[in-house]
Amino acid sequence: MPSVIHDIGGLEVYAWSSTVFVITSILAAALSSQLLAHAGANRAYAIASLVFSVGTLACATAPDIWVLILGRAVQGLGGGFFYALAYAVIRLVYPARLWPLAIGLITVMWGIATLTGPAIGGVFAEHQAWRAAFWVLIPVSCALGALAFTIMPTHTASGPQEGMPMLQLALLIGIILILSLGSVGATPAKALISVATAAALGVILLRFERHAAARLLPRGSWSPKSALGAHYICIALLLIGMQPELFVPYLLQALHGLSPLWAGYAGALMALGWTLGSITSVSWPAPMAARTLVFGPVFGLSGLLLQAVFVPQAHMPWALIPICIGLTAVGFGIGLAWPHIVPRIYQRAAEGEQDLAAAGVTTMQLFSTALGAALGGMVVNLAGLTGQDSTTGAATAALYLFLSFALAPLFCIAAAKRALAE
Numbered sequence: 001m002p003s004v005i006h007d008i009g010g011l012e013v014y015a016w017s018s019t020v021f022v023i024t025s026i027l028a029a030a031l032s033s034q035l036l037a038h039a040g041a042n043r044a045y046a047i048a049s050l051v052f053s054v055g056t057l058a059c060a061t062a063p064d065i066w067v068l069i070l071g072r073a074v075q076g077l078g079g080g081f082f083y084a085l086a087y088a089v090i091r092l093v094y095p096a097r098l099w100p101l102a103i104g105l106i107t108v109m110w111g112i113a114t115l116t117g118p119a120i121g122g123v124f125a126e127h128q129a130w131r132a133a134f135w136v137l138i139p140v141s142c143a144l145g146a147l148a149f150t151i152m153p154t155h156t157a158s159g160p161q162e163g164m165p166m167l168q169l170a171l172l173i174g175i176i177l178i179l180s181l182g183s184v185g186a187t188p189a190k191a192l193i194s195v196a197t198a199a200a201l202g203v204i205l206l207r208f209e210r211h212a213a214a215r216l217l218p219r220g221s222w223s224p225k226s227a228l229g230a231h232y233i234c235i236a237l238l239l240i241g242m243q244p245e246l247f248v249p250y251l252l253q254a255l256h257g258l259s260p261l262w263a264g265y266a267g268a269l270m271a272l273g274w275t276l277g278s279i280t281s282v283s284w285p286a287p288m289a290a291r292t293l294v295f296g297p298v299f300g301l302s303g304l305l306l307q308a309v310f311v312p313q314a315h316m317p318w319a320l321i322p323i324c325i326g327l328t329a330v331g332f333g334i335g336l337a338w339p340h341i342v343p344r345i346y347q348r349a350a351e352g353e354q355d356l357a358a359a360g361v362t363t364m365q366l367f368s369t370a371l372g373a374a375l376g377g378m379v380v381n382l383a384g385l386t387g388q389d390s391t392t393g394a395a396t397a398a399l400y401l402f403l404s405f406a407l408a409p410l411f412c413i414a415a416a417k418r419a420l421a422e
Contacts, residue, residue, distance in 0.1 A: 004130050005250075010065025016377070017178050018246055022370035023112055023173050029362055030081025032088060032168055035081065041089045042152035048085060052078025053138050071134075076215075078141075084362065090233035092153050125284035132418025141147055153357050166215045171205040172216075174198075176370045183378035191378055217360040218353040226358075228348045230419035234293060234341055234412050235361065236368040238334050241300045241408035243372030244307070244401050245270045247380060250328065255314040256323075256393040269324055270331035271304075277335025291338040293416035299333030300409035302326075308402035312395040333409070337416075344419075374406070 004010075013128030028048075033046045055078060083396035086106055100324075124133040174197045181196025206222050209215055220226040224233055249263040258266065276337040281292050306326030310319040313336075344363055 008064050016069050017072045019370050019373045020073040021243035023176055023364050024073045024076030025080030026366045028077045028082040032081055032084035036088055039094055040154045042154050044085055045152055048078050048081035049141050051142045056134050056137045060131050064191050118354045123261055165216045168205055168209055168216045171201050172367050175201050176374050179374035183381050191382055217365055218349045218357045227419055230346045230415045231288045232364055233415040235364050237412035240372035241405055244405050246373055251394055251398050252312055254390055266325045269327040273328035273331025274335035275376050279333040280338045282339045292337045292340050295411035296333040296337030296413035299329045301406055303329030304402050305408040311398040314391050314395055405411030
């Protein structure tokens with residue numbers, strides 16, 4: 001993204017490319033069961049491929065940042081379909097005994113993509129060819145769609161869901177959009193109004209969700225006093241605490257003079273930490289595994305505080321060591337807890353609501369990612385990222401960004417203790 005901003009502008013809406021992608025991914029994930037039921041797995045994948053390719057084409061040819069953001073929104077629809085269909089189709093093409101292995105392979109592929117994606121993007125940016133990073137995705141997406149259309153089962157699923165929580169989804173998206181709009185040209189008054197409006201929408205969402213026939217999450221999930229609600233809060237706060245990663249490549253280039261390639265590699269350390277954390281804790285026995293709900297955010301808090309101290313230290317090569325340790329620690333903390341917090345949610349959902357609990361994890365994950373990106377954009381713009389000279393503004397923005405987001409794992413520790421006190 002730093003190379004994109006340098007070419008077509010849009011620093012004030014830096015976070016929007018990720019925010020709109022996740023917003024439309026939330027919509028697509030919610031609609032994926034209908035798509036699968038009506039089109040079958042092969043056509044559903046083909047449609048997802050087509051939508052993703054159209055969005056990628058718009059990004060590759062974007063004359064300005066707004067066209068790029070529109071392309072990312074369309075990409076998000078296709079990506080959301082891919083994300084949800086990958087899990088849904090497992091039940092159609094594999095016997096039950098192979099489901100855990102298949103889900104494990106998906107997780108490994110996600111880790112590889114997250115680890116290598118920023119680095120590969122950095123190679124394109126290094127050669128001033130950011131548009132090529134989008135162009136190369138189009139034949140890959142089309143080939144995936146053609147292959148899926150050929151080999152995936154043609155029969156449809158058992159039928160569409162009995163109703164969709166459309167109002168709740170609209171409220172979730174409204175919260176993200178209001179916060180994203182509040183981050184553009186942010187002033188304290190504008191930020192306060194956008195946060196207050198988003199909070200009001202959140203209250204409406206909570207009240208409606210309690211009595212709705214079609215719900216986003218299982219019953220009791222919206223109460224922080226319940227164990228199930230505390231677990232969902234932990235997921236939200238863990239993911240929000242990860243979102244400063246979005247700004248790390250820009251800050252490392254502006255403050256520490258890293259090339260786009262090396263800034264991309266540094267940003268990928270968080271994904272490496274997530275992988276290492278999961279590998280470390282996945283086989284732990286139940287008593288120790290439960291403690292990862294507390295250990296995880298402790299690592300995240302430590303990593304964000306390290307970055308708050310050392311990222312603003314411009315042009316000090318030695319500062320890159322604790323910065324890299326901090327990035328890895330944030331990812332390690334999430335990875336440490338993730339293999340255990342998700343099954344605990346499945347186990348605590350009421351009978352007949354396990355599928356809703358599983359879908360709720362994806363919804364909460366995507367919403368928290370978008371929410372964190374929007375809040376991050378607001379913080380850095382309020383801190384003066386675009387209003388001062390590049391070094392001073394970036395240093396101030398980095399300090400406030402990492403300190404404010406350190407509150408997320410701090411609150412997560414309290415939520416984790418509540419979750420474990422059942």
